Amino acid sequence: MKWVIKITRDINKLREEIDKIDKKIVELILNRMNIVHQVGVTKSKDNSRIYVPEREVAIYKKLSDFSGLEADEIQSFYTEIISFCRKLEGILNVGIKYNALSLVGVKKIFGEYVNPVVIRQFEELNLDSVKYILTPLSKEIIDFIEKNNWYLINKVNLNEEVLYLFSSYNNSIFKDNDVTYILHNGIISKEYIKVDSNLFINLIPFKNLKDFENLNIKILGTIPSI
Numbered sequence: 120m121k122w123v124i125k126i127t128r129d130i131n132k133l134r135e136e137i138d139k140i141d142k143k144i145v146e147l148i149l150n151r152m153n154i155v156h157q158v159g160v161t162k163s164k165d166n167s168r169i170y171v172p173e174r175e176v177a178i179y180k181k182l183s184d185f186s187g188l189e190a191d192e193i194q195s196f197y198t199e200i201i202s203f204c205r206k207l208e209g210i211l212n213v214g215i216k217y218n219a220l221s222l223v224g225v226k227k228i229f230g231e232y233v234n235p236v237v238i239r240q241f242e243e244l245n246l247d248s249v250k251y252i253l254t255p256l257s258k259e260i261i262d263f264i265e266k267n268n269w270y271l272i273n274k275v276n277l278n279e280e281v282l283y284l285f286s287s288y289n290n291s292i293f294k295d296n297d298v299t300y301i302l303h304n305g306i307i308s309k310e311y312i313k314v315d316s317n318l319f320i321n322l323i324p325f326k327n328l329k330d331f332e333n334l335n336i337k338i339l340g341t342i343p344s345i
């Protein structure tokens with residue numbers, strides 16, 4: 120019986136430590152929110168985009184290098200911290216087709232603070248308020264982004280499928296190892312996705328993009344990688 124009491128006492132001490140740490144974490148999150156709010160005010164003056172995927176990926180990478188934790192592990196909890204801060208800048212509307220996978224994908228990319236807008240066809244979207252679409256690749260979305268001049272800006276891997284994030288805003292900072300997705304009527308890279316019998320999405324390292332300049336290609340976008 121004696122040792123049970125000792126363990127309980129030790130656990131209580133450890134929990135006191137945890138409580139202290141939690142207070143510090145929340146205090147730091149409040150400081151972070153304050154700074155992000157100021158970023159938001161600056162952005163709203165020059166009307167720049169709220170969601171900056173390449174910056175979010177850079178944050179995961181820096182914290183991974185700093186801590187030795189895998190970037191995926193950092194991302195698993197940091198997405199929510201960024202989501203919580205980002206909501207001060209505004210809540211994003213993201214168009215999805217109705218299915219459980221898309222709802223999971225939206226939360227995995229944006230965290231809790233996001234507004235999924237469920238639609239049957241992308242053409243139904245109100246483009247004044249919806250600037251993002253998360254979807255598997257299809258001819259329908261390729262046609263939509265070509266028509267509306269949208270870009271491929273991010274992706275999310277779920278167990279069974281990959282969902283791609285399209286936006287009316289393009290990413291603006293690219294690193295050499297980021298992957299550029301280009302549309303062409305043939306296969307011109309080692310990695311590619313077949314859209315239909317005469318349309319392929321070729322995946323090219325951003326640093327090699329200049330080698331493809333002379334071909335008849337359309338750049339869909341570049342996805343930040345860690």
Ligand SMILES: O=C(O)C(=O)C[C@]1(C(=O)O)C=C[C@@H](O)C=C1
Nearest residue numbers: 155158169170171174201204205
């Ligand atoms: O750096 C910015 O542009 C921010 O708005 C801050 C912040 C963040 O919480 O760190 C939030 C939203 C962006 O997607 C990227 C980063």
